[in-house]
Amino acid sequence: MCPLTKSSSDAQTENERTRIVQAGDVALQVVERGQGMPILLVHGFPLEHSMWDAQIAGLSRRWRVIAPDLPGFGGSQARGGVATMEQMADDLLALLDALEISEPVVLCGLSMGGYIAFQFWRKHASRLRGLVLCDTRAAADAPEAAQARLKVAEQVLRAGVEGVVDAMMPKLFAPSSLEKHAEAIGVQRQKMLSAAPQGVAAALQGMAARPDVRGDLPRIALPTLVVVGQHDAIATVEEMRAMAQAIPGAKFVVIPESGHMAPLENPAAFQAAIEPFLTRVERGV
Numbered sequence: 001m002c003p004l005t006k007s008s009s010d011a012q013t014e015n016e017r018t019r020i021v022q023a024g025d026v027a028l029q030v031v032e033r034g035q036g037m038p039i040l041l042v043h044g045f046p047l048e049h050s051m052w053d054a055q056i057a058g059l060s061r062r063w064r065v066i067a068p069d070l071p072g073f074g075g076s077q078a079r080g081g082v083a084t085m086e087q088m089a090d091d092l093l094a095l096l097d098a099l100e101i102s103e104p105v106v107l108c109g110l111s112m113g114g115y116i117a118f119q120f121w122r123k124h125a126s127r128l129r130g131l132v133l134c135d136t137r138a139a140a141d142a143p144e145a146a147q148a149r150l151k152v153a154e155q156v157l158r159a160g161v162e163g164v165v166d167a168m169m170p171k172l173f174a175p176s177s178l179e180k181h182a183e184a185i186g187v188q189r190q191k192m193l194s195a196a197p198q199g200v201a202a203a204l205q206g207m208a209a210r211p212d213v214r215g216d217l218p219r220i221a222l223p224t225l226v227v228v229g230q231h232d233a234i235a236t237v238e239e240m241r242a243m244a245q246a247i248p249g250a251k252f253v254v255i256p257e258s259g260h261m262a263p264l265e266n267p268a269a270f271q272a273a274i275e276p277f278l279t280r281v282e283r284g285v
Contacts, residue, residue: 016031016032016033016056016060017031017032017033018030018031018075019032020075021068021095021098021099022098023091023092023094023095023097023098024090024091024094025079026071026076026077026079026091026094027076027077028068028069028070028071028076028077028091028095029049029068029069029074029075029076030049030066030067030068030069030095030099031049031056031065031066031067031068032064032065032066032067032099033056033057033060033064033065034059034060034061034062034063034064034065035063035064036062036063036064036282037063037064037103037105037106037129037278037281037282038063038064038065038066038096038101038103038105038106039059039063039064039065039066039105039106039108039278040066040067040068040092040096040105040106040107040108041055041056041065041066041067041108041109041113042068042070042092042107042108042109042110042113042114042116042117043067043069043070043073043110043112043113044109044110044111044112044113044135044260044261045111045112045200045203045204045207046073046161046164046165046168046192046195046200046203047073047188047191047192048069048070048073048074048075048191048194048195049067049068049069049074050074050191051110051188051261051263051264052065052067052263054263054264054267054270054271055108055263055267055270055271055274058267058271058275059271059274059275059278062275062278063278063282066095066096066099066101066105068092068095070083070088070091070112070113070116070199070203071083071088071091071199071202072195072196072198072199072200072202072203073195073196073199073200073203074191074194074195076199078196078198078199078202079199079202080198080202081202082202082205082206082209083199083202083203083205083206084206084209084210085112085115085116085118085119085206085207085210086119086123087206088116088119088206089116089117089119089120089122089123089124090123092107092116092120093120093123093124093127096127103129104126104127104128104129105127105128105129106128106129106130106131106132106278106281107120107121107128107130107131107132108131108132108134108274109132109133109134109136110134110135110136110261110262110263111134111135111136111234111235111260112136112203112207113134113136114133114134114135114136114137115136115137115207115210117131117133117136118138118213118216119210121220121222122213122216125222128222129222129223129281130222130223130224130225130277130278130281131220131222131223131224131225132224132225132227132274132277133224133225133226133227133240133243134227134228134262134263135227135228135229135232135234135235135240135260135261135262136235136240137234137235137239137243138212138213138214138216138217138243138246139212139214139239140210140211140212141207141208141210145208146208146209147208149204149205149207149208150204150205150208152164152167152204153200153201153202153204153205153208154201156197156200156201156204157197157198157201160197161192161193161195161197161200162193164200164204165189165192165193166189168192169185169189171233171234171259171260172234172259172260172261173185173259173260173261173265174229174230174231174257174258174259174265175231175259176231176257177257177258177259177261177265188264214243214246217243217246217247218246218247218248220247220248220250221248223249223277223280223281224244224247224249224250224251225250225251225252225253225273225274225277226240226241226243226244226247226250226251226252226253227240227252227253227254227255227262227263227270227273227274228240228241228252228253228254228255228262229254229255229258229259229260229261229262229265229266230254230255230256230257230258230259231257231258231259232258232259232260232262233259233260234260235260237254240252251277253273255269255270255273256269257269
């Protein structure tokens with residue numbers, strides 16, 4: 001079976017809870033499953049928590065997995081204005097507080113989730129036990145790229161999310177995934193189309209304004225795993241290798257037969273990379 005065909009309902013078990021949690025001034029939908037060391041999974045743009053279905057199922061056998069929808073995505077409330085990466089990091093902190101999770105977590109973020117992870121580390125490092133940075137970038141947008149995001153945000157508010165979703169689809173998945181799993185990728189497209197235009201535009205504006213954190217990388221004093229899809233056209237292997245080399249002691253893994261959505265496209269290889277890392281973090285070695 002293609003890894004992309006697994007649905008949210010297929011992934012659910014008796015000990016999984018999906019609920020709305022008030023996190024500060026925003027209501028977030030969150031999925032929780034399992035017990036033990038908390039693992040916070042933060043999705044990319046313009047997805048929602050179900051991109052982590054395989055990881056929710058696999059990691060929750062040993063640990064407590066928390067997978068929220070960010071504001072304006074999935075079942076979470078959209079807020080007005082610009083959704084900065086710092087604000088969404090604060091939203092995640094408020095979510096952890098609302099769930100009464102006081103022990104440090106391992107934060108695993110993909111793409112935009114990685115941008116948020118950097119800001120969570122900058123503002124709330126004491127609440128972190130480790131970082132997993134997936135298919136993301138430490139550099140800020142170049143001025144022309146930032147302007148392009150702002151233009152797309154205006155288009156989304158005017159015409160809806162379909163245009164931005166369809167423009168992104170070829171960039172998100174490896175050519176082999178697009179060729180072999182067109183039907184399953186169509187399911188992912190429908191999930192992306194469910195995002196609120198206000199939330200999509202706010203996130204685009206926030207990503208355009210995000211700071212460059214390359215100079216901060218040598219100060220990350222946490223166990224860190226850097227993961228990238230072999231055919232990622234957005235956060236390339238070369239760029240992410242340089243990121244890993246700049247973070248003291250970071251581990252670097254390339255996931256074969258995958259693009260920007262490596263955990264979704266090749267969940268078995270991703271699991272093989274993240275599980276030993278989490279075991280070492282749990283043991284403090």
